[in-house]
Amino acid sequence: MKALVYITPKEGILDPQGLTVGKALRNLGMKQVADVRIGKYVEIDLPKTKRKKAEEITKQACDRLLANPNIEAYRFEIVEDG
Amino acid sequence: MKALVYITPKEGILDPQGLTVGKALRNLGMKQVADVRIGKYVEIDLPKTKRKKAEEITKQACDRLLANPNIEAYRFEIVEDG
Numbered sequence: 001m002k003a004l005v006y007i008t009p010k011e012g013i014l015d016p017q018g019l020t021v022g023k024a025l026r027n028l029g030m031k032q033v034a035d036v037r038i039g040k041y042v043e044i045d046l047p048k049t050k051r052k053k054a055e056e057i058t059k060q061a062c063d064r065l066l067a068n069p070n071i072e073a074y075r076f077e078i079v080e081d082g
Numbered sequence: 083m084k085a086l087v088y089i090t091p092k093e094g095i096l097d098p099q100g101l102t103v104g105k106a107l108r109n110l111g112m113k114q115v116a117d118v119r120i121g122k123y124v125e126i127d128l129p130k131t132k133r134k135k136a137e138e139i140t141k142q143a144c145d146r147l148l149a150n151p152n153i154e155a156y157r158f159e160i161v162e163d164g
Contacts, residue, residue, distance in 0.1 A: 001152075006123050007123070008123065008125065011106065013112075018124075019127060021124070021147065021148070022126075024147055025126075025143050025147060028142075028143075028144060028146055028147065030088065030139050030142060032127050032130075032131045032135070032136075032139055033126060033127070033139065033143070034127040034128065035125075035126075035127040036124065036125065036126050036127070037124070037125045038122065038123070038124050039122070039123040039124075039125075040119040040120065040121070040122065040123060041088050041089070041090065041120070041122055041123035042100075042103070042118065042119070042120050042121070043117075043118065043119045043120075043121075044104075044107075044115060044117075044118050045115070045116040045118070046114050046115060046116065047114075047116050047118040048114075049114045053114070054114075055116055057112050057115065060110075060112060061107050061110075061112060061115070064110055065104070065106055065107060065110065068131050
């Protein structure tokens with residue numbers, strides 16, 4: 001299995017990188033761009049692991065290492081390899 | 083519309099951050115973890131923009147600012163707001 005993890009700044013948390021990128025895109029002529037939020041995207045290969053176990057491991061990986069619970073929210077999906 | 087953009091290191095490009103995180107997860111006891119790849123996840127709000135235009139803008143944003151074409155690949159999806 002493969003875990004696809006999306007980590008984003010929590011609602012209400014200032015995202016200075018996102019603000020800067022939004023401004024830069026508008027300056028490049030993309031006037032339709034409003035808010036931009038920048039987060040992390042993590043792919044975790046979990047070979048020979050069943051779906052339920054893969055979910056457990058991914059949750060643990062987010063809680064114990066990948067996401068800062070004070071300022072970041074995460075969600076993930078488990079997909080078949082390949 | 084809202085664009086969800088996933089930017090990852092290209093195949094064959096070394097990802098030292100991913101290697102480090104993979105090792106850390108195994109050291110924390112998650113032995114099933116094999117490769118880890120770390121990329122960026124960007125959400126772009128495009129209010130009052132039609133799907134086709136949103137796709138054009140997102141492609142342009144990736145090509146002109148968000149992704150480094152030498153070492154990064156990107157994909158995106160356009161979803162309804164809310």
